[in-house]
Amino acid sequence: MQNVSRRSGSVLVIVLLLVVVLAALYFISDPFRTKVDESTRQATTWTPENIQKNPVGYLQFSLSELAAISSKLEARVLALNTQKNQADRQAGKADAEAGQLKLLVEQAKALYLQASKDGTWPVALNGHSVSEDQLKEKIVNAHQRAESLSARVQAYTQTTAKLDRALKDLFQKQKEVAGLQQKLQSDLEMVKINQSVKDIEHIEDSVAAIMATSQALVGADAGSLPELDVLLDAPETAKIDAAFQDIMK
CATH class of the missing domain: 1.20.5 (Single alpha-helices involved in coiled-coils or other helix-helix interfaces)
Known part of the structure; x- marks a missing residue:
């Protein structure tokens, strides 16, 4: 031992x-x-020499790589479509609220002008009694909120356009990947029959290029959705008067 x-x-x-x-x-x-x-x-690595020695193995490896990137592209498409649908919903919500507020502002302005003409303060607004100063503040706040929402509709529209462009690029890349997969599958069947590498001499570059561009699209930043619920700070009395005068013009 x-x-x-x-x-x-x-x-x-x-x-x-x-x-x-x-x-x-x-x-x-x-x-x-x-x-x-x-x-x-x-x-x-799959060097030209290794591809010559084992063309079937190389094609099978390339097909598995393309299948993996195809799954990533599909996941990215689903993620961006989800973002796009969310942006569309939020834009619709913001646009509807902005429209209601603008209508309210016009009604309140008409009420203010009539009360000022008749000297009938306070007035009734949505079942509540409000003074002249209170009505001014409500008009200013509603107008500012409507303007903020309209700006957000524009931001959502820009986000949707950016997502549409990203999705267009992804759809095109999916077609390219699918086309290369089909070609490689056909080449694989031919190589299995005659063990020739003549038809796959330049495939390595094509696979590398499409993998690189696909990976770039998968990792690209398509932008984040803008925040919707941002509360406006209550304006000071002096600012209310100035803003009110602009609104009433």
Whole structure:
């Protein structure tokens, strides 16, 4: 048992020494490092030589890569469509509220003008008695809220347009990926029959290019939706009077 242990220990020491020597050679010897790197590349990547040796394996690998990026593109399409639908809903909601507020402002303005002419303060507004100053403030607040909502409708519209452009690019890329998948599947069937790589010599570049552009689209920022519910600070009395005069023009 002791002899076995000694031999095992000796082997371990030799292995460790060999590792140390090889590591040292890798860092101090440019030719050795180049040879190791090239051997690693040949063993871990689809070089033209490796494609020649195993065209079926390469095509199967490429198809699996395209299937993966196709799934990512589809997920991105679903995510952007969800954002687009949300933007459309929020725009519709904001536009409807802005329309109601603008109508309220016009009604309140007419009420103010009539009360000022007749001297009949306070007046009834939506079942509540309001003074002249209170009606002024309500008109200003409703007008400012309507303006804010209208601006948000425009922001949502711009967001929707940006999402539409992003979706258009994604749809085009999906078509390109599907077309390349179809070609590679056809090539795979042919290679299985005759083991020829003549028809797939330039596929590596096509696959690499479409993978890169697809990944860029998947990771692209299509923009975030603007916030809808931003409360306006209550304006000061002096500002109310100035804003009211502008609204009543």
